[in-house]
Amino acid sequence: MSNVHIDNVGDMVVVECEGRFVRSDAAFKLRDAVTSQTSARVVVLDLTEMESIGGGVIGMLVFLQRWAYDHDIRFKLFNPVRSVREKLEQTSSMSAFEIAGLDEMMALLGQADRRYAVAS
Numbered sequence: 216m217s218n219v220h221i222d223n224v225g226d227m228v229v230v231e232c233e234g235r236f237v238r239s240d241a242a243f244k245l246r247d248a249v250t251s252q253t254s255a256r257v258v259v260l261d262l263t264e265m266e267s268i269g270g271g272v273i274g275m276l277v278f279l280q281r282w283a284y285d286h287d288i289r290f291k292l293f294n295p296v297r298s299v300r301e302k303l304e305q306t307s308s309m310s311a312f313e314i315a316g317l318d319e320m321m322a323l324l325g326q327a328d329r330r331y332a333v334a335s
Contacts, residue, residue: 217241227327237269
């Protein structure tokens, strides 16, 4: 089972991924969640609660990275758990993605929140 939850912070969107992302329906759920964020400047996939990832979902992450680039959106992964990180490394996909550390994530949240406060 896979769940996706979306949090908007100013012009940044955090897509929280929870569960097992191993089937094509999980890949399409992820695609729909990210591609609906056309007004975001930054999309972060929070992989803290993602238990496992399949090859189709890795392919979808590559697609989403390209989609974000084409729409002038920064696309980052945050905190992939060990099993997910290992799967990304095994498929040589790890170097293709920007992985945000905790410090960078906190800075991104702070920037998005400040821009949102100024716009209000």
